[in-house]
Amino acid sequence: MVRSLTHWTKTLSFPARISPNKQREPTLTPTPSNNSVASLTTSNNLNNNNNEINSMMNQSQTSLLSEVNQIYSDPESEKAIMSSVVYCIHHKEGCKWSDELRKLKGHLNTCKHDALPCTSKCGAQIPRVLMEDHLKYTCPQRRARCEFCNKEFSGHGLENHIGVCGYEPIYCENKCGVKIHRRHLSQHKSGECSKRLIPCRYCAKEFVADTLAAHNVKCGRVPVVCPNRCDINLLAREELDTHLKEECTISVLACTFKDAGCRFKGPRFSMENHLEENCRQHLNMMCNVVTKQQHQIASLKNALSRLSLNYSGTLIWKISDFSAKLVEAKNKEGMELVSPPFFTSQYGYKLQASLFPNGNGAGEDTHISVYIKILPGEYDALLRWPFAHSVSFTLFDQSSCPEKACNIVESFIPDPTWKNFQRPSKEPDSLGFGFPKFVSHEMLKKRHFLKDDTMFIRVKVDPSKIVAV
Ligand SMILES: [Zn+2]
Numbered sequence: 509m510v511r512s513l514t515h516w517t518k519t520l521s522f523p524a525r526i527s528p529n530k531q532r533e534p535t536l537t538p539t540p541s542n543n544s545v546a547s548l549t550t551s552n553n554l555n556n557n558n559n560e561i562n563s564m565m566n567q568s569q570t571s572l573l574s575e576v577n578q579i580y581s582d583p584e585s586e587k588a589i590m591s592s593v594v595y596c597i598h599h600k601e602g603c604k605w606s607d608e609l610r611k612l613k614g615h616l617n618t619c620k621h622d623a624l625p626c627t628s629k630c631g632a633q634i635p636r637v638l639m640e641d642h643l644k645y646t647c648p649q650r651r652a653r654c655e656f657c658n659k660e661f662s663g664h665g666l667e668n669h670i671g672v673c674g675y676e677p678i679y680c681e682n683k684c685g686v687k688i689h690r691r692h693l694s695q696h697k698s699g700e701c702s703k704r705l706i707p708c709r710y711c712a713k714e715f716v717a718d719t720l721a722a723h724n725v726k727c728g729r730v731p732v733v734c735p736n737r738c739d740i741n742l743l744a745r746e747e748l749d750t751h752l753k754e755e756c757t758i759s760v761l762a763c764t765f766k767d768a769g770c771r772f773k774g775p776r777f778s779m780e781n782h783l784e785e786n787c788r789q790h791l792n793m794m795c796n797v798v799t800k801q802q803h804q805i806a807s808l809k810n811a812l813s814r815l816s817l818n819y820s821g822t823l824i825w826k827i828s829d830f831s832a833k834l835v836e837a838k839n840k841e842g843m844e845l846v847s848p849p850f851f852t853s854q855y856g857y858k859l860q861a862s863l864f865p866n867g868n869g870a871g872e873d874t875h876i877s878v879y880i881k882i883l884p885g886e887y888d889a890l891l892r893w894p895f896a897h898s899v900s901f902t903l904f905d906q907s908s909c910p911e912k913a914c915n916i917v918e919s920f921i922p923d924p925t926w927k928n929f930q931r932p933s934k935e936p937d938s939l940g941f942g943f944p945k946f947v948s949h950e951m952l953k954k955r956h957f958l959k960d961d962t963m964f965i966r967v968k969v970d971p972s973k974i975v976a977v
């Protein structure tokens with residue numbers, strides 16, 4: 509029974525067959541064909557198969573080779589095969605050995621790349637060349653000392669010990685930069701580490717240890733003494749301001765009547781005394797303040813009324829509750845309504861209209877009378893006298909339909925000889941000039957001169973003839 513070479517060359521390949529005529533250059537390798545005749549193949553195949561061979565040879569080099577012997581009972585073939593030149597099965601790992609196949613077994617006994625069971629019987633197969641390292645560093649059965657605590661362990665024990673050895677120097681996890689034996693780490697972290705969190709003893713907030721001193725410099729709860737050395741012992745720094753402003757008996761204060769002019773300054777405890785003893789002075793100061801303020805108010809009022817003054821030369825005068833005013837006028841002789849003053853221009857004549865609801869002079873009891881008078885104004889010195897501009901009075905018909913409205917208008921041009929239109933003195937003329945019989949009471953009831961018991965009278969100075977500066 510001849511087993512095909514194909515069967516086992518799947519696991520065992522050969523390097524080059526070295527021709528006696530050629531140099532020993534292992535470029536070609538015999539590979540059996542189906543009919544058991546070796547054909548040639550490249551040495552790459554050898555390499556590809558080496559791992560497989562390796563494992564196989566490790567397990568059963570001897571049996572394999574003897575099997576080869578059995579297979580090739582033909583002594584000629586066997587001789588030829590066994591004389592084939594092959595590489596060591598560990599060629600790829602670096603073994604340079606190459607010789608006849610028959611010598612491979614002998615070589616493998618000494619090949620430093622060949623694997624042997626660990627001599628410490630840990631069960632691993634270790635290449636001969638690595639055995640020393642294995643026994644020293646990786647074999648679980650080895651005896652080894654921890655480099656930090658110097659205790660002896662089995663290899664396995666050491667692996668468990670690494671990472672927990674109390675004598676291994678390690679960096680503090682808080683990144684404080686300290687390297688310390690593991691067994692001292694927790695003590696370091698709780699008591700010494702510059703990056704541990706500790707609460708401020710005053711405000712109880714937590715701070716990294718090495719920033720606590722900086723915090724204490726500004727912590728609001730740090731107790732301080734009052735700079736005035738008053739009878740308060742200690743108070744929190746953040747309360748000091750309020751204490752000095754509102755409580756400290758030694759703080760020097762200004763008298764509460766400072767704004768009224770009192771210049772007294774003294775410690776808080778003396779203030780009550782000062783106030784009691786200076787009642788009259790303080791009262792006088794307050795009176796002065798009030799007087800001053802009254803003047804200010806008056807001048808403000810003045811300025812305000814200036815802003816709201818009418819400088820247009822035209823006054824629209826609204827007279828409401830007319831019937832009540834008429835009744836009053838009938839009972840009270842000479843009752844006169846006066847309009848707000850108005851100006852012909854900003855620097856012009858100051859004028860005022862007046863109205864007698866129950867008439868005046870020729871119109872008494874039957875008509876309403878209207879007049880205009882000239883009041884003393886600020887710019888009179890620069891204006892032309894006598895006043896020479898035409899003045900018109902208009903009573904508006906308040907009909908809701910403006911086209912149908914029919915106003916009553918009266919106007920006059922002052923005669924230069926009328927004394928009412930000379931420059932007024934400080935005591936102005938009491939009457940002025942106008943129309944005693946402006947509109948009769950009868951006429952007032954007609955049309956819509958009165959609406960909602962209100963009348964509107966326009967007093968207009970013809971602006972075209974105004975001569976102002
Ligand atoms: Zn070898």
Ligand SMILES: [Zn+2]
Nearest residue numbers: 626628630647
């Ligand atoms: Zn071992």
Ligand SMILES: [Zn+2]
Nearest residue numbers: 654656657673
């Ligand atoms: Zn240790």
Ligand SMILES: [Zn+2]
Nearest residue numbers: 680682684701
């Ligand atoms: Zn630390």
Ligand SMILES: [Zn+2]
Nearest residue numbers: 708710711727
């Ligand atoms: Zn604090």
Ligand SMILES: [Zn+2]
Nearest residue numbers: 734736738756
């Ligand atoms: Zn104080």
Ligand SMILES: [Zn+2]
Nearest residue numbers: 763765770772
């Ligand atoms: Zn005072």
